[in-house]
Amino acid sequence: MSSRVRGRIGGRFRRTAVGEMLSGVVRMDRDVFDAVAEAENPRLDAFLPRLTGAANYSKLWIGIAGAMALTGNPRIQRAAMRGVVSVASTSLIANQVAKRWWRRQRPGHGSVSVARQVRRYPKSSSFPSGHSASAAAFASGVAVEAPGIGAGVGALAGLVGFSRVYTGAHYPGDVLAGFGLGALITAIGAKIVPPPVVPDISGVETHIVDAPARPEGEGLVLVVNPASGGGTGERVLKEVEKALPSAEIVTLGPDDDVELVLEDAASRAEVLGIAGGDGTVAAAAGVARAAGKPLAVFPGGTFNHFAKQIDCATVDRTIAAVKAGTVEKVDVVTLNGGTTLLNTASIGVYPRFVEIREKYEGKTGKTVAAVIAAWRVLKEENAVEIRYDGKTLKTSLFFLGNSLYRPSGFAPVDRATIEDGLLDVRMLETGRRFSRLRTVVALLTGNLGRSPLYHELHRPEFRCEILSEPTEVAYDGEVGDKVSELDFVAHYRVLSVYRP
Template identity: 55%
Template sequence: MDLRRSRRGIEQIGEGLGTLDREVFEAIAESPSPLLDSFMPRLTRAADHSKLWFALAAAIGAVGSTSAKRGAARGVATLAVTSLVTNQVAKRVWKRQRPNYTTVPLIRRSRRMPTSNSLPSGHSASAAAFAVGVGLESPSVGLGLALLAGLVGISRVATGAHYPGDVLAGFGVGAAVAVLGGRIVPPIVEAKLPTADPLRVETPERPDGAGVVLVINPSSGSGTGARVIDEVKESLPEAEIIELDGDDDIGAVLRDAAARAEVLAVGGGDGTVSCAAGIALEAGKPFAVFPGGTFNHFAKDVGCDTVAKTVAAIRAGSIGCVDVITLNEKDTVINTASIGAYPAFVRTREKLEHKIGKPLAGAYAIFHTLRREAPVRIAYDNKELQTSLFFLGNSVYLPSGFAPSRRSRMDDGLIDVRILETGRPFATLRLVTSLALGRLVRSPLYHEMRVPEFQFKSLDGPTALAHDGEVELHLDEAHFKVNYRGLPVFRPLP
């Protein structure tokens, strides 16, 4: 008896909601509105076959931010899955006839009324799927798209294609697929590290560059060095400029310059900058770097990505201290160090990432690298493992995973270590799959640590270690230690 009453109560609730749904539809259909008559049919036609969302995805891909582009890709993928679920599953499970559209003004009706089941609304499901998918990666863009998705849902009722309940059900299906997709392939959350005030060093202003000795190769950076020389001569006329040629011993020239300089400045690739930074430390001289190489990673990360910014810092006496890493107590690392095939991995990834996107490019680069390159066995922290890809950075790089690209600061006192372990069964397949699905940081084959000191030993004899892009050493053991805020550098400061 109680079961019958419960079923009867549920049936009455369903009947009441159905009646309300029809009454709301009729109220909207019978409402005279020039806005509904002119705008809603155009909007619903634009959303036919998801044309509106594909066009917006293309626009976001062309001009959007990195997170918005990721969101557009996620939105399109979510939309595709949602369309399949809605049309092949949901509409066959929940059978409901289309509303009687004869009450809808002729000018407002859809040109071709659909004949499939009414529940749920496919247009609404696709709209919600795209908006929520984009919003998982870029909330600000997703909010605007959610408002547009809501209007698309209203257009389906206004044109007589669906009841309001169909639209709500469609929104629910699309949002559920997007959220489930976010659980399977988590969105990338941009890490924000705690910040502290920079350590400033008092130094005199040098409006004309007096006391500055600049060592630079005019041919560095495919001729960029020559342009740097011209700008420095014009902006800092009292600076001494030493032009290198191919026969010079760079280390000897830099040591000679540091002996008489009040400020040691350098222009060139990151390998040259790394050598100069170590010599500036030895001599106890403040350091200045001009972007005269090809990539200029160190110069960019200290805020001196143009000659004008370095010149302005020297003129104003603006110095902030940054970390450097000492390697085996004699070499200096300013950016990164690696063993195994990491440089080859980076070259392969960068060649493809603008064509197929960074996740797929990274997955292919890992597969290509691990298949071709010989692994290295190392020991550290009481463990032994085999690796072909090992990355070590001066200060913490972002984002997490095996595509570190930038530093938000260079004085955090930490070494960023990332290792892909390749000695386990099916390691290559597991790593490629994890990277393609955006789950590499959760893989047991991926090791990431942030420490003030790191040491490893090569178990099979000396192994090649590259640092700062150019210098290659062969070592049995490597000991890295942070020199916390050890290098005073002319740089813009807040």
């Protein structure tokens, strides 16, 4: 027998084998459907038709997504959005492409008992199940961002798929194909737009310093701004007088030079204390570092970011640290060799961005609030052109943090530590084509960290030249002078601070 004849016979045999296998699968599919159709369960008869009706037009998934969005949790909101986008994409492909490509008759309205029949029996192709595809797409989309919630939604999606067989709308094979299609489209979407990755920065160990206990506040000279924090400074003064009677308290007047008063206090203090806002605390940190004295921070401002970072959110906690003599080494940052900052610095409209974001985040969550804030501030002509590392770019949003902040993106919340020796620099580039729209899309999808418009650097020093007009620098709640150069340096564990 020639090789050509053998090839034809082999090809015919393969086609016949495949055909028989497919016929067997179809028969098994119908047998399983018949077994389900003949089963009697009054409880399922009452529940599953209602469930399958709730999933019509993806109403069930849209409702769940809405509830998730109202939680205000950014991760859950991203999960809801990814789930809805996955449903929309899957529904389009399943109904407009797959059902038109593969035609299959449905089991028929009379294939199940009247008690479980749906009111409006679908007339489109049975293969694949659009309900099942949308259910799998939503569940897997949610699971990409929030696996725990995705598992719960996945169980509900499985019930929706079973309801399509139970009510006679689909064969089991249609449901399985729908599940596979929905999961596949979500997987492709996760490759195109991966979920954000939060770096683990929690491995830095604290540097504890031995210091003498000061049960009466011996050697402490505390500089207080009574007017800070809407009168909080006055309350701090009274609490310290009562708890640390040996401490010397210096009250700032409205015309006093804060830095001169701090330098004078440091010259005779064993411990320099400060009660004021973050800007005043940063000034005291610079003086304490220069004098080689430990700093005791009493929360006396409006936000007290640094005090909270070192676990001194209340006056009582700082008092306890002074009495016990618990001291830790932390980082400080200097700007242009002179100004000391402890938390953050920015140029452009970042302070305005934060103001708008905080206005809305209580109602919409941080993700949506960040989108609103970005859309509003990026409409304004306020870009600053800078040059760093041989690169030139325009930015309206420039953020710099003392130590690494989390999460990534333009909604940093907190730091795991303040002693890692690094600067956290984040810049959002503007002036490029469709930059505002691209930024909003990246924020909505949680993919800002992978956008070419977003630059995030972690390094001990950052220097740049302002190519446009000199610009003001905001730092620790204060607004500094206009400058043409920025030279930020992180100083590793140079400041001793009292903390519980």
